Amino acid sequence: MAKNSKTGKPLVADRRYGATPEQPKPTKRKRQPRKRTARRRGLVGWLLLPFTWTLGLILRLTWKLALAVAVLIAVGVLYFASQMPPIAQLVDGRTRGSVTLLDRNGDVFAWRGDQFGGMVTSEEVSQYLHDAVVATEDKRFYSHFGISPRGVASAVKINLSEGRGPLSGNGGSTITQQTAKLLCLGVPYDAETWKTERAYEDDCRRTTLWRKIKEAIFSMGMEVAYTKDQILTVYLNRAYLGAGSRGFEAAAQRYFGKSAADVDPAEAAMLAGLLKAPSSYAPTSSMDRAVARANVVIGLMEEQGYLTPQQAEDARTHPAQLSEAAQARAGGYFADWVMEQGPDFFTQDTTEDVVIRTTLDQRIQTATESALLSIFDAKLKPSSKAQAAIIVMSADGAVRAMVGGRDVRASGAFNRATQAKRQPGSAFKPFIYATALDLGFSPNDIIDDQPLTINVPGSGPWRPDNYDHRFKGPITLTQALYESRNIPAIVLSEEVGRELVRTVAQKFGIASDLAAGPALALGVSESTLIEMTGAYAGILNGGSAVEPYGLIDLRLKGDESPLMDNMGTGMQERVIQQKAARELTYMMSQVVARGTGTRAQIKGWELAGKSGTTNSSRDAWFIGFNADYVVGVWMGYDDNSPMTGVTGGGLPAEIWQATMSRVVAGEVPKPLPMDLPGPSSRGGMLADSGIEADGQILDVLNNILNGLGN
Incomplete structure (x- = not known):
């Protein structure tokens, strides 16, 4: 305690406890420099020294590398971000467009290309x-x-x-x-x-x-x-x-x-x-x-x-x-076929979105698919490799349904209705009779079904035969057709001129090469089902050729005006007179009524058609029509091997009947456009045993005839 500065007397506390001497102020001590001494390392420290030094180096480098990588990533992110276009430019990245196919009623039934x-x-x-x-x-x-x-x-x-x-x-x-x-x-x-x-x-x-x-x-x-x-x-x-x-x-x-x-x-x-x-x-x-x-x-x-x-x-x-x-999944074969009818830059290779209106009738397409499957399920073994094709067509050539094989809903597959070229056999014979009728022959004219010899220069005589190996003698042209007899067909073809027969068939739409010799009459020239069905449509419509078509119009999506319009282009020039076509229709109606096509009958309906069977039953056909539709059926093996017990008047006629029955279900029967035949226009009988077949090879003709007929 300090003393009282005025009296000099000690304070109370000082007196009570005794005075505390004054403490001298501490002097500030000068800091001495620290001596550095070497750190002593133990044996373990020396052993770990390389590892600790390396770890330190890695740590020093890692954070620098990480920083560099982060900078590079940031630069990359900002670069890509700066390059991004507006969203509207990214949503449709297709390099090709789409094709939407509409049926005859305007309903969608198929799509092709990339849909957006x-x-x-x-x-x-x-x-x-x-x-x-x-x-x-x-x-x-x-x-x-x-x-x-x-x-x-x-x-x-x-x-x-x-x-x-x-x-x-x-x-x-x-x-x-x-x-x-x-x-x-x-x-x-x-x-x-x-x-x-x-x-x-x-x-x-x-x-x-x-x-x-x-x-x-x-x-x-x-x-x-x-x-x-x-x-x-x-x-x-x-x-x-x-x-x-x-x-x-x-x-x-x-x-x-x-x-x-x-x-x-x-x-x-x-x-x-x-x-x-x-x-x-x-x-x-x-x-x-x-x-x-x-x-x-x-x-x-x-x-x-x-x-x-x-x-x-x-x-x-x-x-x-x-x-x-x-x-x-209707009309896969049909859709593929229609895609081939337009230009590639608007179909297969389109970069636009295209809408194609077609002739397809989905009801008829479904009926056709159902008919084929029902017959195959009922009449063929599951292991059978047999194939079939069907086309349903209007009289003007508009295709209403198409099946190109047993896999009825296939797409992008081989289409036997349009791509398979096969011999039609006796299904070709109506064009011989069409030629004759157009020249003035009558369905009631008489022709002699008797053994026939054709002299083949360099090969000797060729004696064609009928399918049943029998000869009926004098018969009408109508009977010769509905019984599908070979001899009368050959005789008539030679009588009217096989070149004229070739011309008539080609004008009806059979574009395939046709045989030059007398075997032409037996349907040995290959053709497609769509060609044959289109040719029969010419008979139904009164004698005018048709061009089978499926595309009605093509337009860009959203446009009102079509870029292509095929309306009314199915009908072509007249090939035979209407009278001849109507008489031929009558003759073909007898094929169904009492000839080789009786399995195609539908109660209450007038129907006309023709069967065809080729050598060893490699191909079997039935093509026919009612007043509105032509239906063509082909059956065979893809490898052209023979079928057992199959003729055109058998399974193909049954498939035809099943198809047409479904097509006309619920409709009122209509009469066929046909004329009943008048009296014979010729007094004589057509027969010739001295026909020459220039350039025809005997062995080939014999092979053709082996099995040809109904």
Whole structure:
């Protein structure tokens, strides 16, 4: 304590406890420099020294390298972001257009090319569809930055556990990454680099380490340039969903006949399920697989809260159903044929969206398919390799139905109705009689069915035979036709002139090369079913040739004015007089009424037709008509091997009858356009045993006749 400065007396405390001497102030001590001493290392320290030094170097280099990589990634992301075009330019990336085919009533029955239903946004599609895609493909879509490290790690783990490479199989791709792939990482299609669009897309799907790195950077660039909903919009419009559908709008229209904005939970799940494997899970390919995959998607939607348990159960109980057009898959052969009728730049190779209106009648097409299958199921063994083809045509050449093989709904397959050239046999004979009638012969004229010898220079005599090896003697032309007798056909052909017969047949539309010798009368020249059916349509319409057609008009989608118009072009020039055609129709009606075509009869209907069977039953035909339609049927083996016990008046006539019965079901019978024959126009009888066949080879003719007839 300090003393009182005024009195000099000690303070009270000082007196009580004694004075405390003053403490001198401490002086500031000067800091001495620290001596450096060598740190002593133990043996362990010296042993670890290289490792610790290396680790320190790695750490120093790592953060610098990481910084450099981060800068490069940022530059790459900003570069790609700056290159991104407007969303509207990305939604339709097709290099070729689509063809939509309409039937005679304007209803869609087939599609070709790449279908694009028009741009839809992620906000416009059904909420169920939006949720199904996110739940199935990328449940963290709205929270990641374009890539999902967790998803990648999980995919690598799965791939390795299943014995695959880390990049093989599951990719852990986000929706953004999948969209980047659909955009081919910004690389446009170049026809000089890739020969086809498929090659371009395959190249875009290749998985390499470098492409995965570029894909990640490109994806982050998209996240910078676009909003999440914009990215999802691109994805919804560009994803391939099977059956030529590009985008969910096209797929919804293709499979369900409705907009993507209107699909329900079951339909949304089936559409989203296609993303995994469009071809395998397409409902037009296998409805069972499509439903099973849709149920998986429904489960994911329920698990993630997009569907209530009740909604999920209802979607499972009532799976999506295909539209009528998608179920029918009608006219595959017909659609392929029509695509060949327009110019390639508007059909096969179109870069535009094209709409083609056709002559197809879907009711008749379904009837035709059903008829063929019913006869084959009932009359042939399952192991049989026999094939058949059918065409239904109007009298003006408009094709109403076409089946090109036993696989009635095939597409892109060999079409036996238009591509197979086969011998028609006796189905050719009506053109001989047409020629004769046009020259003034009468159906009641007499012709002698007797043994015939034709002298073949250099080969000797040729003696043709009838199918039944019998000779009837004097018979009418009508009887000769409905019994399909060979000798009268040869005699009549030679009488009117085989060159004239050739001309008449060709003008009726048989464009194939026709035999030059007397065997012409026996139908040895190859022809197609569509040529023969079109030629018979000329008989039905009164003697005018027709050009079979299926395309009515072609226009660009959205345009009112057609670019092509085939209205009224089926009818061509007149070939024979109407009177001759009507008389021939009567003669052919007797084929069905009491000749080789009785199996084609339909109660209450007047029908006309002609059967044809070639050597050893390699080909069997029946072609005939009622007042409105011509139906042509061919049956045989693709390898041209003989059939056992099949003639034109047998199974082909039964297929014809089954087809025509279904076509006219519910209609009132109409009379055929025919004239009953008058008296014979000639007093004599047609017969000749001295016909010469210049240039014909005897052995060939004998082979032709072996088995030819009805």
